[in-house]
């Protein structure tokens with residue numbers, strides 16, 4: 163097995179120090195080279211614990227937030243996971259280490275094409291990606307055992323709740339400037355909501371550019 167680089171080890175220790183205790187989450191983060199998902203001018207910061215700009219005025223999430231959301235999702239290797247907001251593809255690549263298949267939707271086509279090229283180059287074959295409005299979900303592939311939304315909505319998108327399996331978990335940021343990371347569990351007769359803490363995401367935007 164390859165020995166992790168010092169900058170990767172430093173990041174993993176920082177995540178542990180900030181409350182990430184799930185060993186599968188940490189192992190997945192160790193496996194996915196974040197430097198392959200950031201733009202060239204930010205390569206030296208690829209393993210720093212902060213968000214970085216990507217194309218189309220979007221961001222690759224902070225590693226701590228990726229780890230928190232991955233840990234909260236509690237994914238197992240039999241599960242189908244829906245991600246809304248592919249962005250760089252980094253969060254999808256981390257989840258792909260832990261589940262059967264990730265379905266990911268991005269509204270900006272250039273970002274989606276770049277992310278797909280990264281998945282191919284890294285030989286990650288269990289991600290299916292498409293351009294679209296992720297707030298509508300992916301009905302043809304529903305139900306999903308897990309859903310993750312990586313852009314902030316005002317309210318919990320009802321179509322995503324519909325596409326969540328009973329007993330399934332959805333993790334998403336809610337709010338405008340003051341955002342809260344929320345864990346939604348679908349029960350037989352509704353949903354349970356748990357608050358996980360303050361976060362900062364780009365907004366969930368309806369529709370696709372030019373569409």
Ligand code: SAH
Nearest residue numbers: 222247249250252253268269296312366367
């Ligand atoms: N998960 C990403 C984070 C990307 S930032 C990563 O690991 O890099 C959030 C992304 O959500 C942006 O790329 C933005 O374009 C996308 N987004 C915003 N609203 C959307 C919507 N309604 N449907 C699909 N993608 C959306």
